[in-house]
Amino acid sequence: MARVPESQRVRxxxxxxxxxxxxxxxxxxxxxxxxQQFGCSRTPIREALQxxxxxxxxxxxxxxxxxxxxxxxxxLADRFEVMAELEGMAARLCARRIDRGQLxxxxxxxxECQLYEQKGDSDGYYYANAWFHxxxxxxxxxxxLRQQAHxxxxxxxxxxxxxxxxxxxxxxSLAEHRVIAEAIETGETEAAENAGRDHVLVQVxxxxxxxxxxxxxxxGNR
Amino acid sequence: MARVPESQRVRxxxxxxxxxxxxxxxxxxxxxxxxQQFGCSRTPIREALQxxxxxxxxxxxxxxxxxxxxxxxxxLADRFEVMAELEGMAARLCARRIDRGQLxxxxxxxxECQLYEQKGDSDGYYYANAWFHxxxxxxxxxxxLRQQAHxxxxxxxxxxxxxxxxxxxxxxSLAEHRVIAEAIETGETEAAENAGRDHVLVQVxxxxxxxxxxxxxxxGNR
DNA sequence: TCCTCGATCAATGCATCCAATCAGTACTGT
DNA sequence: ACAGTACTGATTGGATGCATTGATCGAGGA
Numbered sequence: 001m002a003r004v005p006e007s008q009r010v011r012x013x014x015x016x017x018x019x020x021x022x023x024x025x026x027x028x029x030x031x032x033x034x035x036q037q038f039g040c041s042r043t044p045i046r047e048a049l050q051x052x053x054x055x056x057x058x059x060x061x062x063x064x065x066x067x068x069x070x071x072x073x074x075x076l077a078d079r080f081e082v083m084a085e086l087e088g089m090a091a092r093l094c095a096r097r098i099d100r101g102q103l104x105x106x107x108x109x110x111x112e113c114q115l116y117e118q119k120g121d122s123d124g125y126y127y128a129n130a131w132f133h134x135x136x137x138x139x140x141x142x143x144x145l146r147q148q149a150h151x152x153x154x155x156x157x158x159x160x161x162x163x164x165x166x167x168x169x170x171x172x173s174l175a176e177h178r179v180i181a182e183a184i185e186t187g188e189t190e191a192a193e194n195a196g197r198d199h200v201l202v203q204v205x206x207x208x209x210x211x212x213x214x215x216x217x218x219x220g221n222r
Numbered sequence: 223m224a225r226v227p228e229s230q231r232v233r234x235x236x237x238x239x240x241x242x243x244x245x246x247x248x249x250x251x252x253x254x255x256x257x258q259q260f261g262c263s264r265t266p267i268r269e270a271l272q273x274x275x276x277x278x279x280x281x282x283x284x285x286x287x288x289x290x291x292x293x294x295x296x297x298l299a300d301r302f303e304v305m306a307e308l309e310g311m312a313a314r315l316c317a318r319r320i321d322r323g324q325l326x327x328x329x330x331x332x333x334e335c336q337l338y339e340q341k342g343d344s345d346g347y348y349y350a351n352a353w354f355h356x357x358x359x360x361x362x363x364x365x366x367l368r369q370q371a372h373x374x375x376x377x378x379x380x381x382x383x384x385x386x387x388x389x390x391x392x393x394x395s396l397a398e399h400r401v402i403a404e405a406i407e408t409g410e411t412e413a414a415e416n417a418g419r420d421h422v423l424v425q426v427x428x429x430x431x432x433x434x435x436x437x438x439x440x441x442g443n444r
Numbered sequence: 445t446c447c448t449c450g451a452t453c454a455a456t457g458c459a460t461c462c463a464a465t466c467a468g469t470a471c472t473g474t
Numbered sequence: 475a476c477a478g479t480a481c482t483g484a485t486t487g488g489a490t491g492c493a494t495t496g497a498t499c500g501a502g503g504a
Contacts, residue, residue: 003465005487031455041489046456047272054276063455063496078366085311089304144300225495227457253485263459268486285466285485 007044010034011051018057018068019157026070029058056155071159073211077204079156084200086149087133091180091196093140095189102139103185109135110181117174125170132177136184136196159207166206176202229266232256233273240279240290241379248292251280278377293381295433299426301378306422308371309355313402313418315362317411324361325407331357332403339396347392354399358406358418381429388428398424 014034017023034045049066052058059069071079098106109132116124133153137146163169176199183192236256239245256267271288274280281291293301320328331354338346355375359368385391398421405414 007487042456043488043490047269047487050269050272051276054273065455075366078364081315081364082308082311082367082370085307086304089307093303142300142303144297145304148304225457229457264486265458265460269457287485 005044006038006040007047007051010038010040010044010048013038014048014052015055015057015154018052019154021158021161023068025068025158027068029066029068031066055151068158069155073208076156076159077208079152080200080204080207083149083152083156084197084204086145086152087136087200088193088197090136090140090142090145090149091184092189092193093142093145094136095184095187095192097141098139098184102135106132106135106139106181106184110177113174113177117170120170122170125173129173129177136180160203162210163203163207166210169206172202173199227266228260228262229269229273232260232262232266232270235260236270236274237277237279237376240274241376243380243383245290247290247380249290251288251290253288277373290380291377295430298378298381299430301374302422302426302429305371305374305378306419306426308367308374309358309422310415310417310419312358312362312364312367312371313406314411314415315364315367316358317406317409317414319363320361320406324357328354328357328361328403328406332399335396335399339392342392344392347395351395351399358402382425384432385425385429388432391428394424395421 014023014029023029029049031042031045031049035042038045049058049060053060053066057069058066060066109128112128113125113132116122116128134150137149140146176195180192180195180199183195236245236251245251251271253264253267253271257264260267271280271282275282275288279291280288282288331350334350335347335354338344338350356372359371362368398417402414402417402421405417
């Protein structure tokens with residue numbers, strides 16, 4: 001039987017809530033409210049929050065409480081830059097190491113992406129997209145890279161949500177996926193790396209653009 | 223005044239002890255002994271150990287105690303592979319973004335490396351080497367990358383110790399540093415990336431070689 | 445109006461206690 | 475000799491009490 005410590009349950013629940021956007025960046029996590037919500041004492045809550053802080057999802061500001069991490073544009077850009085590198089690296093390794101079955105799974109994931117893109121279903125696309133990238137991480141043959149990539153991806157997830165609003169993003173994302181899959185299949189390491197990296201970098205650009213626009217728009221409101 | 227929580231003191235002390243090799247991989251960290259040593263109760267010890275586990279320096283095996291992480295060769299290889307990528311990335315960004323003062327510091331660090339190499343002082347070289355790489359991380363203009371690189375470097379540190387035994391390692395390391403610094407100075411991003419990456423990769427190769435040799439040697443002893 | 449001082453209270457760190465659990469081991473019967 | 479079992483002690487997760495700290499905010503003064 002899976003012995004699941006309370007602290008881990010809390011950790012997972014909060015992590016999912018943050019990644020899924022049920023808690024927004026900057027939102028306060030009230031310890032006593034969490035105690036009630038999870039029906040436990042401070043100890044497991046505390047441990048969960050500490051764990052989340054280490055993974056970067058929440059920030060504990062001493063004597064002021066714990067908040068869902070709110071990344072500045074610069075901090076976000078730094079993380080995306082590293083994410084791009086990990087993504088490129090994974091694709092490159094993948095192109096060299098992927099096996100038959102995994103390649104097949106990659107194609108399935110790609111088809112799934114295509115399916116939701118055609119339907120214009122961005123939620124569905126989100127999951128297909130996560131699957132596609134997950135296959136690449138799995139097949140890169142580097143377990144540590146897989147973990148790191150997943151972890152960083154989760155941290156960035158709350159901010160990716162905004163990107164869905166970028167017009168035409170899904171269609172272009174799909175096209176990029178095709179390029180990546182193609183390069184992996186044909187074993188072109190260099191091409192795979194560049195495609196994987198650019199796939200992330202392009203999002204940074206669009207994201208910064210989005211933020212800039214949003215700022216210009218909201219600037220007039222104050 | 224910076225009030226330093228006990229748990230953090232314990233954490234730092236243990237982390238340094240592990241990184242410096244005063245605790246060896248696989249060694250047990252006895253909680254009750256640590257309580258005595260640091261003169262505090264279980265709570266801060268526990269938190270410190272949990273933090274160290276998250277950063278990968280120790281492994282908590284449920285009901286069996288906490289041990290300094292002992293990485294298998296495969297796990298080690300994965301980490302070095304990622305480290306190489308981060309190192310290459312940092313060097314590439316550095317070549318693009320380093321400023322006058324930082325470039326000067328890089329040269330100082332390089333000279334320091336040269337100094338200790340000539341003296342054949344591997345401990346001194348270790349610190350000069352850390353400085354050299356630290357400058358690159360600082361100057362890469364990506365704070366997140368800086369943190370990640372430092373953190374991964376610490377995890378790998380206990381294993382690097384072995385490398386000092388590789389004959390001629392210091393001399394070649396220095397030569398590699400020169401190539402990296404040169405590429406950064408002249409702004410050749412591509413060259414810097416490759417030099418940075420290879421500088422780590424070469425160590426993996428030598429390390430695996432070392433382990434293999436060591437295994438062959440010790441295999442006869444049992 | 446703005447600044448300073450002090451009171452208040454939430455947040456925090458730590459110690460300690462309790463209970464559940466599991467690894468390892470000694471023991472038992474076949 | 476061996477398989478299965480019961481026991482024991484170490485380890486751990488969790489709860490709670492207590493003292494300390496520092497953020498916050500209002501009163502009083504410049």
